[in-house]
Amino acid sequence: MKTILKAATLALALGSSSLAMAEPIKIGLITTLSGGGAGLGVDTRDGFMLAIKQSGNKDITVITEDDAQKPELAVQIADKMIQSDQVDILTGIVWSNLLMAVVPGVVAQEKLYISTNAAPAALAGEKCDPLYFNAAYQNDNLHEAMGEYANKVYKKMFIMAPNYPAGKDSLTGFKRYFKGDVSKEIYTQVGQTDYAAEIAQIRASGADGVFAFLPGGMGIAFMKQYAQSGVKIPVIGPGFSFSQDVLPAIGDAALGAKASGQWAKDLDNAANKKFVPAFQAEYGRLPSIYAVQAYDAGQLIVAAAAKASIKDTAAFAAELKKADIQSPRGKFKFNTNRHPIQDIYVTEVVKDNGVLTNKIVEKIFTDHGDAYAKDCKK
């Protein structure tokens, strides 16, 4: 049986070896497919698979596993994928605390890691690695953009984020650009569902704006409760707080909210005009920012695979770094620390044909890198 399978695989491989480099590439996609964060993982997986499918490259195989948003599980899966499945590239982790647990082991075993979302400061600066790429952003970026935006609109901000690496990066990033007063800085619990205590403090704070970084279910809970509280202070946040995966569940309470993003559905470029309908046709829903980031990670691998052999990790990494792709985000290139340099926009939640979505209001940063690139010496 095994020999028949092998022969069949070989025949298939030969049949499709029109590409110059027909080296098979095995990718391990570890993401969150169960529990409260599953929506983010599903979008990551679907965006990534769309890029692979569109490439038509039959030499690429993807193994997907669920990390259940648990760092210890993610580490086990990564080890298993590297040692027994013999994957060449790992990708897909949504959460920074999981990424911090997985990436050092992956690069130590000479495998590539391409992050589709999580981008903790540590891995962008001193602990950067030639085999670690980030196709999304650096964690601080979208928060920096909101800090810059808030300078124009607000004088005194109430800022809050969950107590985990990306939450700390978030408030650090916001404060790096925001020049006004921070009336209060609050760290909430990861996965918290009731924000009454925080909303009461917002009411009493005297701030004229609220910056909240609350991805996934946390943002849904906060925005719904905030809308009911009678507090009228406007809420702004990074794109994750109002991304496409949570908007339907927040409902009209999100209307008018300003957020930052390196992509929006209405971004005017050829790649985006192709990507959005393709994603909708494939999955029957609008893509979120997580889908776009994973889509680009998939495109990066496809592009590098056309030029270099995965067996030569250094050459493959060099091809990845060229970032020869058409991103739905428009301009996209890698900084010296292999994190993106890209434009960042301010968006507003609007209703488009009865569907809540984000619309671009203005460009806040052009060719924005990150503050840690200078510390990356590798």
Added chain:
Amino acid sequence: MTFALAIEQLLNGVQLGVMLFLMAAGLTLIFGVMGLINLAHGSLYMVGAFACASVAAWTGSFWLGVIASLAAAAAAGAIIEITVIRRLYDRDHLDQVLATFALILIFSEGTRWLFGSFPLYLDIPAALQGAMELPGGAQYPVYRLAIIVTGALVALGLYLLISKTRLGMRIRAGESDREMIAALGVDIRTLYTLVFALGAALAGLAGAMVGALQSVQVGMGEPVLILAFVVIIIGGIGSIKGALIGALLVGVVDTMGRFLLPQVFALVVPPAQAGLIGGSLASMLIYILMAIILAVKPRGLFPAQA
């Protein structure tokens, strides 16, 4: 800190407590009467929320959704009692924990299979939208007040049910001596199914009410379940009164901790640090409370007579 803020935070604590009570009441009844540890109680909460969200989306009425949540959770409770739980009464707690943990996984994946991975939308009914002015100048969301009132009514109803009705008498009898009540000719199997369905319906109601405040998603029950266990341990396992007092205590301590601790730390360290340390300590606070109470009263505040 102003008076209005203090009142608002106190109400927040009471509201969280009332919600926990709805979960803990069922959990403690089931443990008290049947001696069963039911980890799947959080799944029944999730069933309630999903039933409410889907019926509300389908009919446009939140109230029909609430009725559906009671019915769906009670039905789910009765079904798992008859098919799975019934076989576990004579087993030890480890078997019960294993089997009900399996139920959590089955419920979670089943719900994901039916409804998908993305959170559902459930909004507060129009009549309970917005905030109202309280004496003292505080503003408070009407919906949260409604949750407090509902919880108080349920507590009263449970008290009357347990202490004044024949069913309640049997439940109490079942709690004190299972063999004797069966020997007296009470149909203990039906009684158990009824109690289990009642506990499930309360969890479903909690899920439906909280679903309108947060996201209705797979796995939403487990964090609440942990808190509910803390509540019944503090209150004394098997005691409804203990569950009520324990729930209010946990609700108020948790809310006040999240609110006050960062401010206390802000007196000695910079605000950014204070937020971090205070926030971390606040999330431990109820467990510290539980440890202290258990050190003083090892069987909880109001242990049921055994």
